[in-house]
Structures are given as structure tokens and as C-alpha cells.
Amino acid sequence: MNLTDAPARDDIRSDLFRYTGRTDTRALLRCYRQNRGFRFQVWFRLVDVPNPLLRRLARWRRNRLAERYALHLHPKTQIGNNCNLSQFTTIGATGDSRAAIISDYVYIGPSVGLVNDITSGNDVMIGAGAVVIQDVPDNATVVGTPGRVIQRDAPPERRKTLWPLVPMPAAPAQP
Known part of the structure; x- marks a missing residue:
């Protein structure tokens, strides 16, 4: 078995x-x-x-x-490969809507809140205490409340260990 x-x-x-x-x-x-x-x-x-x-x-x-x-994740949350969830992280959604989609190589610092059905890009860093309420582009660094992008096109060298990516399944269509 x-x-x-x-x-x-x-x-x-x-x-x-x-x-x-x-x-x-x-x-x-x-x-x-x-x-x-x-x-x-x-x-x-x-x-x-x-x-x-x-x-x-x-x-x-x-x-x-x-x-x-103290990790609170919405049941419909999708998390990609090589992601880090730090302590006191909350990933939620409003009502029965879709939850957040976390792409590959995402670092989520301590005490971060991801609100609504946001989508993070690949190679994203979200700083401690940030409250993210809108989508985050690829290669970005986000800090603050509400979360704002302070750096775009961050260098990919920040990846310490790499693993071959497994494709994320497509999100189910909403009726």
C-alpha cells in the first residue's frame, strides 16, 4: 500500500x-x-x-x-515549492471565496497576514509584520502595513538551495 x-x-x-x-x-x-x-x-x-x-x-x-x-491557513490555500512560512503567519480569505495562492520560492516572515485571495509571484520575500492585501509581482520584496513593494526584480542569487519545480495544479474554476 x-x-x-x-x-x-x-x-x-x-x-x-x-x-x-x-x-x-x-x-x-x-x-x-x-x-x-x-x-x-x-x-x-x-x-x-x-x-x-x-x-x-x-x-x-x-x-x-x-x-x-500559531499558523492559520485557509483550507483552500495553495502553496508552491520551496516556500518558507514563519511563525504567527495568517493566510485567510473572506467568506467562502478562493484563498491565497503562494507561488514558488516565497519567503513569508514572522507575523505576516495575507488577506483575501491574493496571488504572490515567484521569488517573493514578505517582511515581518506585513499585511498583504493585493497581488505581489514576481521577484519583489514586500514590507509594511498595508504591504507595499519596496524592491522589484530582486536578484535570484538569494535562493540558497534549489529543487526542481513541480508544476502547481490549476485552480478550480469558480461557478
């Missing part, structure tokens, strides 16, 4: 590589034990796996970790 599907496994390996620069089992166990952010992301990635038992466990565990580490 296969407990995870390939996209979830690849996303977890991508996250592990970003944290440690390695993808072996020892690195996985050590990083899971020592890093809260990685632990949360593992369970976040497992929420939509086909195995119903693992999916249910992942939802319960993700919610427990989110309460403990």
Missing part, C-alpha cells in the same frame, strides 16, 4: 532540501524532530493524499500544530 502520492512526496523532499540541502532519510528524521516549520509543512503536504486514513491523520495533526505554533 502506498501511503503518499508522488506530488506530496516530491513536495516534502523539496522542503527538506531547502532546509538541509539533503534528501536522505536521516536528514528527514533529524529535520522533522528539530524544526517546527518543517514539521508543519510535512503535515500540510499530506492533507490531500489519496489514502483516507493518512489524509484524516494529516488534517488532525496539521490543525494541532497550527494551533500550537
Whole structure:
């Protein structure tokens, strides 16, 4: 029986590589034990796996970790590859609308709020305490309340560890 599907496994390996620069089992166990952010992301990635038992466990565990580490994510939030969510992050939406779409290589600093159904570009950095209420372009740095772009076309050298990207699934059409 296969407990995870390939996209979830690849996303977890991508996250592990970003944290440690390695993808072996020892690195996985050590990083899971020592890093809260990685632990949360593992369970976040497992929420939509086909195995119903693992999916249910992942939802319960993700919610427990989110309460403990103050990460609040809308259930419809989409998070791309090589993203970092810091503590006290809130990603929400109004009502039953679409939630935020976080693209690849996004760093979200501590105490950040992403409000409404915004879309972040690739290679984005969002500074601590920012409240983002509108879409963010590629290669931008955002700070402040409300969030404003202070730098565009930031150099891609800020990526420390790279992992081959897995294409994001298309968002479902709204009726």
C-alpha cells in the first residue's frame, strides 16, 4: 500500500532540501524532530493524499500544530515549492471565496497576514509584520502595513538551495 502520492512526496523532499540541502532519510528524521516549520509543512503536504486514513491523520495533526505554533491557513490555500512560512503567519480569505495562492520560492516572515485571495509571484520575500492585501509581482520584496513593494526584480542569487519545480495544479474554476 502506498501511503503518499508522488506530488506530496516530491513536495516534502523539496522542503527538506531547502532546509538541509539533503534528501536522505536521516536528514528527514533529524529535520522533522528539530524544526517546527518543517514539521508543519510535512503535515500540510499530506492533507490531500489519496489514502483516507493518512489524509484524516494529516488534517488532525496539521490543525494541532497550527494551533500550537500559531499558523492559520485557509483550507483552500495553495502553496508552491520551496516556500518558507514563519511563525504567527495568517493566510485567510473572506467568506467562502478562493484563498491565497503562494507561488514558488516565497519567503513569508514572522507575523505576516495575507488577506483575501491574493496571488504572490515567484521569488517573493514578505517582511515581518506585513499585511498583504493585493497581488505581489514576481521577484519583489514586500514590507509594511498595508504591504507595499519596496524592491522589484530582486536578484535570484538569494535562493540558497534549489529543487526542481513541480508544476502547481490549476485552480478550480469558480461557478
